[in-house]
Amino acid sequence: MEEIPLAVPTLSADDERWLVDCVRSGFVSSVGAFVEEFERALARQLGAAHVVACASGTAAIHLALRALGVGPGDRVLVSDCTFVASANPAAYLGAELAFVDSETASWNLDPALVEEALRRWAPVKAVIAVHLYGQPADLGPILEACRRHGAFLIEDAAEALGASYAADYPHPACRGRQAGTIGDIGCLSFNGNKVITTGGGGACIVADAALAARIRHLSTQAKLPGIGFVHDAIGYNYRMPNLNAALGLAQLARLPQFLERKRAIAARYRAWAAAHGYACQPTLPGTRSSEWLPSLLVPRRDAVLAALQARGIRARPVWTPLSAQPCHRGRPRFGGAVSDRLAAEGLSLPCSVGLSDEQQQRVIAVLEEACRCA
Numbered sequence: 421m422e423e424i425p426l427a428v429p430t431l432s433a434d435d436e437r438w439l440v441d442c443v444r445s446g447f448v449s450s451v452g453a454f455v456e457e458f459e460r461a462l463a464r465q466l467g468a469a470h471v472v473a474c475a476s477g478t479a480a481i482h483l484a485l486r487a488l489g490v491g492p493g494d495r496v497l498v499s500d501c502t503f504v505a506s507a508n509p510a511a512y513l514g515a516e517l518a519f520v521d522s523e524t525a526s527w528n529l530d531p532a533l534v535e536e537a538l539r540r541w542a543p544v545k546a547v548i549a550v551h552l553y554g555q556p557a558d559l560g561p562i563l564e565a566c567r568r569h570g571a572f573l574i575e576d577a578a579e580a581l582g583a584s585y586a587a588d589y590p591h592p593a594c595r596g597r598q599a600g601t602i603g604d605i606g607c608l609s610f611n612g613n614k615v616i617t618t619g620g621g622g623a624c625i626v627a628d629a630a631l632a633a634r635i636r637h638l639s640t641q642a643k644l645p646g647i648g649f650v651h652d653a654i655g656y657n658y659r660m661p662n663l664n665a666a667l668g669l670a671q672l673a674r675l676p677q678f679l680e681r682k683r684a685i686a687a688r689y690r691a692w693a694a695a696h697g698y699a700c701q702p703t704l705p706g707t708r709s710s711e712w713l714p715s716l717l718v719p720r721r722d723a724v725l726a727a728l729q730a731r732g733i734r735a736r737p738v739w740t741p742l743s744a745q746p747c748h749r750g751r752p753r754f755g756g757a758v759s760d761r762l763a764a765e766g767l768s769l770p771c772s773v774g775l776s777d778e779q780q781q782r783v784i785a786v787l788e789e790a791c792r793c794a
C-alpha cells in the first residue's frame with residue numbers, strides 16, 4: 421500500500437548544488453555568506469525592512485518575545501487553536517499565558533475576543549496572532565486593539581509564508597502586505613513540512629532597525645563585537661547555520677512554483693468539499709492564503725481519520741486547543757466553542773508540493789468513502 425504523507429519537502433538537484441557549494445566554502449556553521457544572502461532575499465520577497473534568520477520558528481518567537489522585553493509575570497495572549505510552539509516561548513520566559521478563541525470566518529483569533537481579553541486581563545504585554553494553516557488572521561482590528569491597550573503584536577506566520585492581504589482588505593495597515601510584515605515582529609518557520617524548508621530554521625521579520633539588531637544580538641549569545649568573548653546579556657545560540665541558509669536560498673527561488681502547486685491542491689479539495697457539503701477553512705475576504713495545510717470539518721472525524729490512516733493516508737486532526745494541552749491546562753481562556761469544534765471535527769489533508777494528481781485523487785476517493793461510511 422502506497423503511503424501518502426501529510427506535508428513533506430520537495431528537494432531537487434538545485435538544492436543539492438547549493439548545499440555542495442556551501443560545504444566546499446568550508447563555512448557550514450554560524451559564519452558564512454549564505455545567511456545574510458538568505459535574509460536579504462527573504463526581505464525582498466516579503467517587502468520587509470529587516471529579516472533575522474534563526475535556528476527554528478520556535479527560536480524566532482522566543483527571540484521576538486525576549487527582544488520586546490517580555491519577562492516573568494508579563495501577560496501574553498495566544499491563539500487557542502495552534503501548534504504548541506506558538507505559546508511555549510512565552511512560558512520559557514516565565515510569562516503568564518491566556519488563550520483566545522478563533523472566529524469561524526478564518527479559524528484565527530476572534531478580534532472581538534482579543535479586545536475583551538485585553539480589557540479584562542489587563543495589562544497584556546504582547547499578543548501572538550497565528551495565521552493558521554496559511555490563512556491570514558483578521559489582523560486590522562487586532563492591531564488596533566493592541567495599539568489601544570499598549571500591547572505588542574507578534575505575528576506567528578510560521579505556516580503562512582506567501583500569504584497576503586489584498587488591496588480591498590478593509591484595514592489600510594494590512595492592505596497589499598505579506599502576512600508576517602504587519603505586527604511589531606513576524607515569525608516564520610522553515611521546518612521540513614513548511615512551504616519552503618531550510619531543514620530546520622526560522623526568521624524574525626522586523627520593521628524597526630534597532631529591534632532587528634537586538635534580535636540578531638540575542639541570537640548570537642549576545643556577544644559584543646571584537647575578538648574577546650564579552651557578553652552584555654544572557655543570549656542564545658539561535659543563529660541560522662550557513663548550511664541551512666544555502667538550502668533556504670535554493671528553496672526560496674522556487675517559492676512561486678511551490679505556492680502555485682499548494683493553491684492548486686487546495687482548490688481541488690475545496691471543490692470536492694463544496695460539492696459534498698463540507699466546510700473548508702474559510703478564506704477571509706481581502707486575504708489570500710498560502711494554503712499550507714488544507715483543512716475541513718467533517719462529522720465523526722475520528723472514524724474518517726482512522727479510515728484514511730488505515731489506507732496509508734497521513735491526514736491529521738486540526739490542533740488540540742492549547743488550553744486543553746496537559747502542559748498548559750489551567751491557564752485562562754477567552755471563548756472556546758470554536759476551537760473546541762475545530763479540534764473535534766477538523767481534518768487536515770495531504771498537501772505536499774510533490775503530491776501528484778493521481779495521489780490526490782486517491783486521497784479524495786478514500787475520503788469520500790470514509791465520509792459515507794463513518
Ligand SMILES: Cc1ncc(COP(=O)(O)O)c(C=O)c1O
Nearest residue numbers: 476477478503505506578609611
Ligand atoms: C504555528 C506554528 N508556530 C510555530 C512553529 C514552530 O516552528 P519550528 O518547528 O520551526 O520551531 C510551527 C511549526 O512547526 C507552527 O506551525
